[in-house]
Amino acid sequence: MVLVGAVRDYLNRMLNDIPGMKVLILDAQTVGIISVAMSQSELLQKEVFLVEKVDAQAKEAMGHLKAVTFLRPTVENIQHLKRHLNNARFGEYHLFFSNIIKKSYIQILADSDEHDLVQQVQEFYADYFAIDPFHFTLDLPANHVSMLPTVVDPHNSQQACDRMLDAIAAVFLSLKKRPVIRYERSSEIARRVAQDAARLMYEHEQGLFDFRRTEVAPLLLVVDRRDDPVTPLLNQWTYQAMVHELLGIQDNRVDLTKLPKVPKDLQEVVLSSQQDTFFKANMYENFGDLGANIKKLVDEFKVKAKSNQNIQSVQDMVKFVENYPEYRNQHGNVSKHVTMMTELSRIVDERQLMAVSQTEQELACNANQAVAFEAVLNLVNNEKAADIDRVRLVMLYALRFERESPQSVEQLISRLSARTSKHKAALVHTLLKQAGFDKRTGDLFGNRDLFNKARTLARGLKGVENVYTQHQPLLAQTIESIVRGRLRDIDYPFVGNHFQQGRPQDVVIFMVGGTTYEEARSVHLVNATQTGIRIFLGGTVVQNSTSFLNDLEEMQRVQKVERGSFASM
Known part of the structure; x- marks a missing residue:
C-alpha cells in the first residue's frame, strides 16, 4: 500500500485529528485524489457529513460544522478560499494543501481571516492519484500538450510541466526521499521536467528535501510516451x-x-x-x-x-x-x-479481437514483413473489423516497417483511407512524425544492437505461454537495465553533477504522455520478484488505445492550426 498508504495516512491525519462533524471542501483534482484512496463509507466513519466543491455557489450557513479544506495550492483556489473566509459559513476552518504553498498565498489567507476562524494551515503532500500501490497518475487535461514541442503551445506546455513537477515533488516528499535525476535524451519535455525537478529539490526547496541519505541515492527517471508508441496501441488480455x-x-x-x-x-x-x-x-x-x-x-x-x-x-x-x-x-x-x-x-x-490481437502481437514481436503485410491488409479489408482496429493495425505495421518497406506502409495507408476516412488514415503519418524511428531513444523492436536481437530471438525460440500476451513494453527493458546497472548514460543522462553507482533501492519512473496498465503490470512483476528494489511508475494519464488515438488527433489538429498561422504570416 505504499503510495495509496501514503495518501491514506495524510487523509487519516487530516480527518481523525479534528473531532466532531465536518464538511470536506475539495477542488476538481483533490476530489479524484481522495476518491481513489478512500471510500465514501470511510469518510462517513470519520464524521464527514458533507462534501463540497470549493468553487460551488455559497449556500446556507452551518456554524455547527467544521470545514476541512484539501486543495491544490493554486491561484484560483486561494481566491476561492478568500471568498469562503470573507463570507464564512462554518464554525472553523482547517486548511490543508496538497503541495508546497507560497508564502504570499498564506499572507492573503491571513489577511482574509478577519474573524479568526482558521485553526491551522498545513501541507500534506498528496498531489497525485495513487491508483495502485506503485502506480500513480495526474489525470492531466489536454494530455496531448505533453507530447508536442513546447514552441507549438508554450503556455499550455508550461502549465503541463508545472503540474508534472508538482506531482513528482509530492511523490518524493511522501516517500521522504531526494533522488538523483535522469531523463530520456531525445525528449525535450522530459529534459525540461527533469531539470525543473533538480532545481526545485536541490536549490529552491533544498531544506524541505533534506532527508536522511542512503548508500545509493533513489532515482527519478523521466521518459517520454513517444519512445514506446506500440504499447498503448495493443489490445490487452489481462x-x-x-x-x-x-x-x-x-x-x-x-x-x-x-x-x-x-x-x-x-x-x-x-x-x-x-x-x-x-x-x-x-x-x-x-x-x-x-x-x-x-x-x-x-x-x-x-x-x-x-x-x-x-x-x-x-x-x-x-x-x-x-x-x-x-x-x-x-x-x-x-x-x-x-x-x-x-x-x-x-x-x-x-470485434473479432482474437484474430486482430494475434496479428498485433506478431507485428510487435516478430519481423516477417511479407506475412505481416498480408495479415494487416486482410484485416483492413475485413467487413466486420472495427475502424479503430484497422487504424491500430496499420499504425503498428508502419512503426515496425517504416524504414524497411515505406512503399508498403503507404499502400496500407491508402487502403485504410478507402475503408475509414482520409482523416483517420492521416493519423498514421502524425504518429510517425511524433514517434517514428528517428524520434526514439530506446530499442523498441529489439533490432538496434546484438544483445537485444539475441534476447528477442531467444524469446521466440522458447515460445510464450500465451500468444496474446507475448509483448513486453519497452519499459520492461528499461527497468531491467536499471536493475543490472546498465542504463546507458548517453541515452539517459544525469541532471547536473550528480552520478549514481550501484543499484538504487527506490526508482520512480515518470512517463510524460501517460502510462499503461500493461506497464504497471511489468512494474508489479519486478517488485514481486526482485528483492531490495522498489519501482514506482507514474505519468500524466493512464492511456488506452482510444485515448492515445485521441491525443494523436489533437496533435494533428494543433499542428494544422500552427501551419495555417505560419502560412498566413
Whole structure:
C-alpha cells in the first residue's frame, strides 16, 4: 500500500485529528485524489457529513460544522478560499494543501481571516492519484500538450510541466526521499521536467528535501510516451488492462451506463485493489484464467447463498442478520465481475479481437514483413473489423516497417483511407512524425544492437505461454537495465553533477504522455520478484488505445492550426 498508504495516512491525519462533524471542501483534482484512496463509507466513519466543491455557489450557513479544506495550492483556489473566509459559513476552518504553498498565498489567507476562524494551515503532500500501490497518475487535461514541442503551445506546455513537477515533488516528499535525476535524451519535455525537478529539490526547496541519505541515492527517471508508441496501441488480455482498453477506467471507476440491462447499482463500479480482494488477486491474470476464477467465485457464492436460505431457528436468523452486510457486499462483488466479464466477452466476439490481437502481437514481436503485410491488409479489408482496429493495425505495421518497406506502409495507408476516412488514415503519418524511428531513444523492436536481437530471438525460440500476451513494453527493458546497472548514460543522462553507482533501492519512473496498465503490470512483476528494489511508475494519464488515438488527433489538429498561422504570416 505504499503510495495509496501514503495518501491514506495524510487523509487519516487530516480527518481523525479534528473531532466532531465536518464538511470536506475539495477542488476538481483533490476530489479524484481522495476518491481513489478512500471510500465514501470511510469518510462517513470519520464524521464527514458533507462534501463540497470549493468553487460551488455559497449556500446556507452551518456554524455547527467544521470545514476541512484539501486543495491544490493554486491561484484560483486561494481566491476561492478568500471568498469562503470573507463570507464564512462554518464554525472553523482547517486548511490543508496538497503541495508546497507560497508564502504570499498564506499572507492573503491571513489577511482574509478577519474573524479568526482558521485553526491551522498545513501541507500534506498528496498531489497525485495513487491508483495502485506503485502506480500513480495526474489525470492531466489536454494530455496531448505533453507530447508536442513546447514552441507549438508554450503556455499550455508550461502549465503541463508545472503540474508534472508538482506531482513528482509530492511523490518524493511522501516517500521522504531526494533522488538523483535522469531523463530520456531525445525528449525535450522530459529534459525540461527533469531539470525543473533538480532545481526545485536541490536549490529552491533544498531544506524541505533534506532527508536522511542512503548508500545509493533513489532515482527519478523521466521518459517520454513517444519512445514506446506500440504499447498503448495493443489490445490487452489481462483483467485490469483489458477493462481499461474495452470499457475504460477513470479514477478506479468503470462506467457501465451504456451497457444494456445493467442494474442501477452496477451502472458505476469500483475496481480498486484496496477495496476488492477478488480484483486484487486477479487484476494481472489473463482472460482465460480470469473466466475460470470468476466461475469459482460464483460457485462459492452459491454455496453461501444456499446456506443463508436454510434459516430454521432464531439463532440462524441472528447469524444471518450479523453477516448480512458481508453477504450483500459479496453479492454485489460477484454481480460486478460477472457483468464485466460478460461485456468483455461480447466485445471480443463482436470485434473479432482474437484474430486482430494475434496479428498485433506478431507485428510487435516478430519481423516477417511479407506475412505481416498480408495479415494487416486482410484485416483492413475485413467487413466486420472495427475502424479503430484497422487504424491500430496499420499504425503498428508502419512503426515496425517504416524504414524497411515505406512503399508498403503507404499502400496500407491508402487502403485504410478507402475503408475509414482520409482523416483517420492521416493519423498514421502524425504518429510517425511524433514517434517514428528517428524520434526514439530506446530499442523498441529489439533490432538496434546484438544483445537485444539475441534476447528477442531467444524469446521466440522458447515460445510464450500465451500468444496474446507475448509483448513486453519497452519499459520492461528499461527497468531491467536499471536493475543490472546498465542504463546507458548517453541515452539517459544525469541532471547536473550528480552520478549514481550501484543499484538504487527506490526508482520512480515518470512517463510524460501517460502510462499503461500493461506497464504497471511489468512494474508489479519486478517488485514481486526482485528483492531490495522498489519501482514506482507514474505519468500524466493512464492511456488506452482510444485515448492515445485521441491525443494523436489533437496533435494533428494543433499542428494544422500552427501551419495555417505560419502560412498566413
